[in-house]
Amino acid sequence: MFDMPKFEKIWLSIGVGSLILFLLISGVLGVAMGLNPPDGLENTIEPEQVEAAPPFNELGVKQIGDNEYEVNVLSFIFGFDPKEIVVPQGATVHFKMTSKDVVHGFHIPGTPVNLMLTPGHITEYTHTFNEPGEYLIVCHEYCGIGHEQMYAKFVVE
Numbered sequence: 001m002f003d004m005p006k007f008e009k010i011w012l013s014i015g016v017g018s019l020i021l022f023l024l025i026s027g028v029l030g031v032a033m034g035l036n037p038p039d040g041l042e043n044t045i046e047p048e049q050v051e052a053a054p055p056f057n058e059l060g061v062k063q064i065g066d067n068e069y070e071v072n073v074l075s076f077i078f079g080f081d082p083k084e085i086v087v088p089q090g091a092t093v094h095f096k097m098t099s100k101d102v103v104h105g106f107h108i109p110g111t112p113v114n115l116m117l118t119p120g121h122i123t124e125y126t127h128t129f130n131e132p133g134e135y136l137i138v139c140h141e142y143c144g145i146g147h148e149q150m151y152a153k154f155v156v157e
């Protein structure tokens with residue numbers, strides 16, 4: 001005959017053991033992730049106070065070197081500030097961007113610039129623009145009723 005209570009004890013301890021193991025693993029992971037957020041704290045910003053905080057208190061194009069520029073852009077429903085960005089041919093542009101409200105996109109078709117702007121985060125990207133021309137900047141993340149009207153102009157002259 002089987003000793004049923006003994007089997008139950010074994011199964012019960014396996015069950016309780018795996019539950020404790022699961023809680024330990026998720027607890028350790030949670031604490032580890034909490035202590036070390038993936039994007040790094042220096043890349044976050046308060047979305048409510050974004051216009052008063054550097055670098056977004058100075059929007060637009062700022063020369064920082066020999067044909068090297070920092071371009072600070074703020075996105076919001078439904079637009080970009082500035083509405084037009086002009087840089088010389090061959091300029092290396094360091095974009096620093098964020099959103100004031102919801103997730104927006106920042107895409108310059110014909111270039112590798114294809115970014116996501118999330119409220120509370122500073123999106124950084126560097127690209128050198130060798131091809132002169134007028135480019136359209138579009139939001140390619142659906143952000144609401146005015147999404148289709150959300151665009152700006154990028155000029156390489």
Ligand code: CUA
Nearest residue numbers: 139141143147
């Ligand atoms: Cu902003 Cu779509």
